[in-house]
Amino acid sequence: MLLKVKDVAEVLEIIEQHFWNLPGYAERISLMDSLGRRCAEDIRAPGNIPDFDKSVVDGYAVKARDTFGASDAMPALLEKIGEVAIGSSTDIQIDHDKCAYVPTGGMLPPGSDAVIMIEDTEDLDNKIIAIYKPAGPWDNTIKSGEDIAAGQVVLEKETLIRPPHIGALASIGLNDLKVYRRPRVSIISTGDELVKPGSQLSPGKIWDINSYSLAASVTRDGGIAELKGITGDDRPAIKAKVADALDDSDLVLISGGSSAGFSDYTAGIINELGKPGVLVHGISIKPGKPTIIGSVEGKPVIGMPGQPVSSLVVYRVVVSPLVRRMSRQPDSRQTLLKAVCDESYYSSPGREEYLMVTVYQGCDNRSHARPVPGKSGMITTISSANGMVVIPKNKEGLYKNEEVQVIML
Amino acid sequence: MLLKVKDVAEVLEIIEQHFWNLPGYAERISLMDSLGRRCAEDIRAPGNIPDFDKSVVDGYAVKARDTFGASDAMPALLEKIGEVAIGSSTDIQIDHDKCAYVPTGGMLPPGSDAVIMIEDTEDLDNKIIAIYKPAGPWDNTIKSGEDIAAGQVVLEKETLIRPPHIGALASIGLNDLKVYRRPRVSIISTGDELVKPGSQLSPGKIWDINSYSLAASVTRDGGIAELKGITGDDRPAIKAKVADALDDSDLVLISGGSSAGFSDYTAGIINELGKPGVLVHGISIKPGKPTIIGSVEGKPVIGMPGQPVSSLVVYRVVVSPLVRRMSRQPDSRQTLLKAVCDESYYSSPGREEYLMVTVYQGCDNRSHARPVPGKSGMITTISSANGMVVIPKNKEGLYKNEEVQVIML
Numbered sequence: 001m002l003l004k005v006k007d008v009a010e011v012l013e014i015i016e017q018h019f020w021n022l023p024g025y026a027e028r029i030s031l032m033d034s035l036g037r038r039c040a041e042d043i044r045a046p047g048n049i050p051d052f053d054k055s056v057v058d059g060y061a062v063k064a065r066d067t068f069g070a071s072d073a074m075p076a077l078l079e080k081i082g083e084v085a086i087g088s089s090t091d092i093q094i095d096h097d098k099c100a101y102v103p104t105g106g107m108l109p110p111g112s113d114a115v116i117m118i119e120d121t122e123d124l125d126n127k128i129i130a131i132y133k134p135a136g137p138w139d140n141t142i143k144s145g146e147d148i149a150a151g152q153v154v155l156e157k158e159t160l161i162r163p164p165h166i167g168a169l170a171s172i173g174l175n176d177l178k179v180y181r182r183p184r185v186s187i188i189s190t191g192d193e194l195v196k197p198g199s200q201l202s203p204g205k206i207w208d209i210n211s212y213s214l215a216a217s218v219t220r221d222g223g224i225a226e227l228k229g230i231t232g233d234d235r236p237a238i239k240a241k242v243a244d245a246l247d248d249s250d251l252v253l254i255s256g257g258s259s260a261g262f263s264d265y266t267a268g269i270i271n272e273l274g275k276p277g278v279l280v281h282g283i284s285i286k287p288g289k290p291t292i293i294g295s296v297e298g299k300p301v302i303g304m305p306g307q308p309v310s311s312l313v314v315y316r317v318v319v320s321p322l323v324r325r326m327s328r329q330p331d332s333r334q335t336l337l338k339a340v341c342d343e344s345y346y347s348s349p350g351r352e353e354y355l356m357v358t359v360y361q362g363c364d365n366r367s368h369a370r371p372v373p374g375k376s377g378m379i380t381t382i383s384s385a386n387g388m389v390v391i392p393k394n395k396e397g398l399y400k401n402e403e404v405q406v407i408m409l
Numbered sequence: 410m411l412l413k414v415k416d417v418a419e420v421l422e423i424i425e426q427h428f429w430n431l432p433g434y435a436e437r438i439s440l441m442d443s444l445g446r447r448c449a450e451d452i453r454a455p456g457n458i459p460d461f462d463k464s465v466v467d468g469y470a471v472k473a474r475d476t477f478g479a480s481d482a483m484p485a486l487l488e489k490i491g492e493v494a495i496g497s498s499t500d501i502q503i504d505h506d507k508c509a510y511v512p513t514g515g516m517l518p519p520g521s522d523a524v525i526m527i528e529d530t531e532d533l534d535n536k537i538i539a540i541y542k543p544a545g546p547w548d549n550t551i552k553s554g555e556d557i558a559a560g561q562v563v564l565e566k567e568t569l570i571r572p573p574h575i576g577a578l579a580s581i582g583l584n585d586l587k588v589y590r591r592p593r594v595s596i597i598s599t600g601d602e603l604v605k606p607g608s609q610l611s612p613g614k615i616w617d618i619n620s621y622s623l624a625a626s627v628t629r630d631g632g633i634a635e636l637k638g639i640t641g642d643d644r645p646a647i648k649a650k651v652a653d654a655l656d657d658s659d660l661v662l663i664s665g666g667s668s669a670g671f672s673d674y675t676a677g678i679i680n681e682l683g684k685p686g687v688l689v690h691g692i693s694i695k696p697g698k699p700t701i702i703g704s705v706e707g708k709p710v711i712g713m714p715g716q717p718v719s720s721l722v723v724y725r726v727v728v729s730p731l732v733r734r735m736s737r738q739p740d741s742r743q744t745l746l747k748a749v750c751d752e753s754y755y756s757s758p759g760r761e762e763y764l765m766v767t768v769y770q771g772c773d774n775r776s777h778a779r780p781v782p783g784k785s786g787m788i789t790t791i792s793s794a795n796g797m798v799v800i801p802k803n804k805e806g807l808y809k810n811e812e813v814q815v816i817m818l
Contacts, residue, residue: 172616
């Protein structure tokens with residue numbers, strides 16, 4: 001079956017249509033591990049916070065009405081009948097004209113309804129306290145449940161958890177919580193020429209690059225990358241590996257070898273493994289055309305081009321939005337950087353082209369994008385690039401000093 | 410010893426002066442774990458990449474001069490004497506008027522010096538190949554070492570490792586590498602009122618918040634947070650814990666309880682444990698004044714305010730730059746967001762003030778900052794804030810619709 005090569009916009013639409021609303025599975029993890037994850041439930045306070053009336057200053061707990069009219073010239077004189085210890089309950093009873101010392105965070109003693117700051121008082125003889133400023137009812141206090149009432153939602157479902165949220169969750173005594181689990185992304189590398197980094201090369205072989213750069217990209221996007229190793233150019237072996245990977249992953253990436261027949265393998269295998277099968281066969285971008293996107297019973301399987309730069313471009317443009325969607329990370333498609341292009345560049349119209357660039361801060365205080373030199377397929381191209389410039393398909397290139405939009409890598 | 414309260418700028422200068430050039434310890438980790446870490450050595454290619462002359466297209470390997478003058482009307486006719494398999498060595502010898510099929514990435518057979526793309530050829534009878542386009546020497550090839558020469562630096566020391574770098578390191582067969590290790594940051598929580606989240610509260614107690622929000626902040630900044638638990642208001646116990654933490658960490662944070670005497674404890678303990686001792690005693694910010702910064706024989710020890718909002722502010726303004734420096738992460742001090750302030754706000758001049766705000770995208774497509782309501786010390790303040798606005802110390806507040814600079818949390 002020959003499918004029409006599609007634009008990036010069409011491809012992203014197909015991906016949204018088929019995979020945007022996959023169910024999000026939740027898992028319970030410890031509070032300390034929840035940074036950067038997305039909350040999978042409304043989290044409610046089990047009780048009032050604070051669960052007692054407390055002072056927010058160091059001072060004297062009083063009946064507010066006993067201080068009305070107090071001034072420097074005419075202080076209210078109250079009898080000190082005790083001290084509240086921080087972190088303890090208190091049974092000191094504050095009656096008319098009595099007071100008790102209470103530290104910041106300490107419990108208000110029964111009968112008191114305000115706290116006078118220590119700076120506005122004077123201890124005359126460790127028995128009588130002079131109060132130089134009046135307090136209104138509940139001044140310098142937080143009442144039980146005033147911060148968070150029992151049952152109140154402290155963190156809404158779908159919140160991306162940042163450090164202050166961790167503090168808020170600790171404040172209600174939470175130890176673990178339900179978050180969406182990270183999607184498992186299997187990466188299958190294919191090609192007779194590939195060897196795992198760290199092992200010896202024999203003549204004609206090269207080390208596998210794409211498994212590792214894809215795994216790193218998946219990790220950065222919040223997924224869990226699982227390297228399924230290298231398979232030679234062996235259709236049944238690849239098919240078995242894909243079937244296996246589908247069992248225990250949410251997304252399967254098949255990184256193509258350089259062999260000519262490879263893309264037919266992938267399409268055929270996807271179609272054989274389940275419905276609806278291949279959705280996209282070829283994307284109208286340069287580099288990255290030989291990309292295949294399929295759905296096996298609703299699970300995405302993507303055949304990635306084997307050339308390392310193509311692999312990087314296709315991942316960033318098409319796969320990254322899907323992984324970030326699945327891992328509930330913020331969509332990064334819209335975060336483009338404006339930069340001045342340092343060199344003119346000629347491209348042939350008809351395909352959207354992605355040009356590898358090095359972005360740097362110029363002396364003019366603007367961001368500049370310098371195209372990375374080098375033949376197609378060279379590794380040095382990707383290691384010195386930190387971004388890519390999109391050249392729309394009806395444009396014939398870039399002018400020197402033109403303002404361009406850069407996708408950061 | 411009473412030290413003068415210092416401005417944020419002075420404090421940051423003191424931190425730079427004392428801790429900016431602490432040695433960076435390296436550790437060897439696997440390639441797969443190195444994402445986001447900073448390389449601690451120049452990494453050189455152990456051999457040429459590729460380590461053989463290769464084709465970058467599917468086509469026929471030829472002697473370039475045999476194709477000179479070839480055209481559609483007058484093809485060069487070459488004898489096909491074999492096929493190169495991908496990932497294998499080849500001993501096919503290309504002599505005058507011979508050619509061999511070679512796939513993309515395949516090894517050039519000895520004697521050949523160019524490849525004609527398959528699209529520009531015709532297989533006449535599986536023996537004679539018609540070549541319709543000429544090739545110059547080394548057209549459609551990458552020569553051994555042309556991408557990366559043996560000994561060439563592939564990744565410079567101090568590079569922050571992103572996914573493309575992982576690919577480049579895989580391409581030279583690297584399996585592990587030396588990166589700077591993450592700083593270990595111990596967090597000691599103090600206060601008689603504190604209880605670990607997940608356990609039961611008794612009257613007058615609250616759950617420990619700061620340990621958890623500080624740990625999350627440290628993690629986000631690239632450090633390894635180690636919670637050393639809660640210690641009551643017990644000077645010898647706190648001192649023993651700090652001494653212990655200094656043994657196995659690069660930075661010690663002591664989160665203060667609310668008790669009045671606490672800040673004196675911390676300063677005294679720091680001075681007793683080593684030279685030069687306390688460097689900063691009080692910062693001229695609101696909230697966050699009761700902060701202590703010390704150096705125990707060159708190791709930073711910081712006494713953090715116990716109030717959760719103060720803790721967050723002091724961490725973000727003073728501690729985060731240090732943790733990011735130690736973990737070799739990019740400095741985040743300069744990344745401010747411009748936003749429109751939604752409400753006017755009055756502050757008293759004399760101290761730099763940090764106002765918790767919620768930043769959101771307005772209908773006018775601009776970022777807006779809405780001050781978070783709530784009394785000082787309320788948890789709800791921090792859980793609904795995602796940024797803070799700096800009000801300089803000689804300013805009396807913010808005007809509604811004024812453009813402000815927001816530090817994102």
